[in-house]
Amino acid sequence: MEAYIYDALRTVRGKGNKKGALMGNTPTDLATQVLVALKDKHDLDVTQVEDVMLGCVTQAKDQAANIAKSAAQQSGYGDHLCGVSLNRFCGSGLEAINQAAAYIKAGFRQLIIAGGVESMSRVPMGSDGAGFLMDPAQAISGHIVPQGISADLIATKYGYSREDVDKFAYESQMRASHAESNNYFISRIPVKDINGINVLNTDENIRPSTTLEGLTKLNPSFEAMGAMAGFDAVAIDRYPEVEVMNHVHHAGNSSAIVDGAACTLIGNEAIGKTLGLKPRFKIRAAAIYGTDPTIMLTGPAPASEKALKQAGMTISDIDLFEVNEAFASVPMLFMEKLGVDHSKINVNGGAIALGHPLGATGCMLTGTLMDELERRDLNIGLVTLCIGGGMGIASIIERV
């Protein structure tokens, strides 16, 4: 049985700090707004939707206690609607899609909403604690370092200079600005307040005014941490071929911290016919891959290779890629490892420009890719994200 993506929607992304436009909206509200928008757009027979599966990374405070069920309840779909919150760190939003697809393919469900949500302004990263980073039994024996150190380790080990990563970041901003001004983000919805007033209409973090020169002036974000908290030494213990850590990442070439929510509607062929929905894509492959936790963020390439193998495809079969720009060095390594040209990757910019609302990003990338494949009249796309703790996730979608 095939799993079809009938549609995908996402909210605009607000800056994830105390000045961010969406701080006044709770994460449940953000998720509820995409659910309601989906219902309204298709005049959906909500009684047929069985479950809401949402990725959410920092499941504390507003996001604790199964936010997916909270959103399901608030959406007004009805008491029958269930909800489950998933955490595969930065891969959560795509994990939700993959798990939904698996339920559909197995025949256990007919119609599911899968997506993700994260309000990083209201629930800052780390609010939920972290066994793998805080528990000495795990952190010390595992040579665990914070992600920024891992990103700098990739750059150091593979020889990406500060100039290289800044150029990549600049390109992300330019592409996102171009997409924004040409209205390419067609599956995006504004976020409203309780009066129906639009709180935010566009992605708040895109900076068309970005210059390369401006980027070169930013201070490295992880240099002090590497020295003071000993993490450079931890990384080098694990990678003794590195003489000195080169701290290239900063606020301008790492993913922006933002708020947002997204969802997809996933179901089998029969339910689409019953409800009169037209499938846009089918999910061809869904893979995960574990890597060394110290360097942590190298998962996208091997996960993608695994997905390609599942789908019986080669890299040249993929028309466009979305590789999450957690840090500039991550997609750069992906391109190097799989020999993919930059012109096929993140063609409308990535998280460096648009932001990375942790639990939602995987779903947002999928929606962005669907829109762009259709706009260009292409067929096959691959979405992949690096994941904390040393994982990668990848899915392949094909137009119907």
Place this chain on the structure above:
Amino acid sequence: MSTYKNDYLEYTIEDNIAIISVNQINEPANLYSFDFIHHFYEAGQKALADNTIKGIIVTSSRRMFMAGGDLRMLSKPIEDPKVFFDGMMEIHKKMRSLETGGKPIVAAINGIALGGGYELTLNCHHRILINHPKIKIGLPESKVGLLPGGGGTAKLPYLTGIQKGLTYLLQGKELRPQQALADGLVNELATDKEDMMLKAKQWIEQNPNVIQPWDNKKYRIPEGGFWSPTGVQTIIGANGNVSKMTHGNYPAQRYILSIVHDGIQVPIDRALEIEARYFTKIVSTKEAKNIIRTGFFGIQAAKKGKSRPKDQAAYPIKKLGILGAGMMGAGIAYVSAKAGMDVILKDTTLDLAERGKSYSKKLLDKAISRNRSTPEKATALLERIQTTTEVQPFHDCDLVIEAVFEDPNLKDKVTKETEAVLSEDKIYASNTSTIPITLLAKSSARPENFIGIHFFSPVDKMPLVEIIVGEKTSDKAIAAAVDYTTTIGKIPIVVNDSRGFYTSRCFGTYISEGMFLLEEGVPAAMIENIARKKGMPVGPLAVHDEVTITLSKHVYESNPDPKRPYQKRLHKLVLDLIESGRTSKKDGAGFYDYPKGEKKRLWTDLQEKYNSKYDTLDEATIAKRLLHFQALESFRCLDEGVIRSVIDGDLGSVLGWGFPIYTGGSLSYIDYVGIQKFVAECDDFAQRFGERFTVPDRLRALAEANKSIHDFDK
């Protein structure tokens, strides 16, 4: 009977207050042990049960409050971990029943309270410490590879805050009274014993209702609890820094962090249980046993003159002569004058001799600025150092130490000159680090009085002294050298004359192997990082730059050893480097570049020069080649009689060239690896990398008999 005493303590009553004064009459000092705790508990229970008693004061009848845990007990193998764990839990239960017994307990800390000694006071509700500069308190367990297991790890962060608590626990820092008060380890200072007892009694009168911070729901940990932003940051940073500090080689630090992490989030009784489980684990680790054997018992025995020939009379040194006021001579003058000896410091000009003496002044000024000395003491010390250009003042020296340039002709000249005036029964020593003592002794008319006393640089900091015995050196001379060394507070090992003696010879293998790995195509960064990861303080290439690559050339050329062909290989490599202008750190160019004002960086040409490749050799093999070779050479020294015991070899390696102490030292390392595994790996290396890894017969025999390296001494 209301008062009593036993082998552990005295129980008396004053003003309706019970005073438990610890006095372990059968021990050199008060020690924390199972037996002691049992008696302490009994006394506490007696006071709690007595309706006329308002509170308890815990103090000591000795000058020291309590020295710490009984390492003799802890260094023994643990037969059954469950029994040991149950024993620790028994201690915790007993101590908890006292601190929750409803009566105020005050620790009146009249002297040094370390380890278990300080932990005993944590069962009290109030700590009063006499404010005396010689008194210190703290939890130094981690310095001997252990962790505070009497409640200290679980409780200290409540008093100091998590960050400070971790710092003190992880570094084993000992605190003076003012600091201890500032950081919350004690609540009050007293001027003297009388004041202390008065304050203790007052506190009991004023505080009939007591509760420990860890039992008080309203109590807030200073700087924030575990889940506060500070707490989270502290623990994450501590993980990074403990990794950086230990490279995973020292389990004590890791376990301390775990006890705080796991324990501070739960009620104290469960935290103490967590502490007991980790304590049971740590006392069984080979790392703790190694650190205690070498770092505690080994050093203690050496300082007591273990290597001294037994039948020799004590050799007191009132006056010491030093020939040569260079860096070594100047340092020797300082440490000797500091120990109360009169010193004559000679050089070719008075100016040079005075310059040597001024080194002592520099060190003393620094000590005064840090409150470690006083101007009066400094003046007295400097007055004990006389400078001269003449040999005559040496006539009444008890010991002369020659520290002139490493030039045999010069040494011959000064030896003859000095001996001409020195009393016939006095000892003459050379501080040479390279020239055989037997050879130098040929200049002497009294070679039986001629010995080597090899200091390490800088003399005032380095604790080890290698005493070198020449062919004709007498037991009297050895005894004199050991007495001198222990008097100045250094740690002697006695070494028989051989090329490079013991430490330089074994240290040389580390430098050589680093160079060979580089030659074979292992990237320099990997060699350096892997060496440090295994616990060597400095990588073999960086340290080669420090001792200078040119020195390696001179050592080989002045005395090539045909029995060790690898030295020829090293010589060739060294010549090539020198030809490329790579000579030393001093010259600004060696394996590293030394850009001014910046950190050193590996010379970028190395990669091309040696065709370095990331996958030339795996990490484990690189690490083993660097360490196994040092251990093998140490064993050869033992085998050839260059060193006289395994512990001397271990001490020399740890204190002399920084071999990591978690292994016990370069000989205990063989047991640490596993003697049979070590032999098998060396056999494999001998095949793959050269005869320098050939296993000596007697080592193979030990392995085949399934014995320990420590059985070699038997």
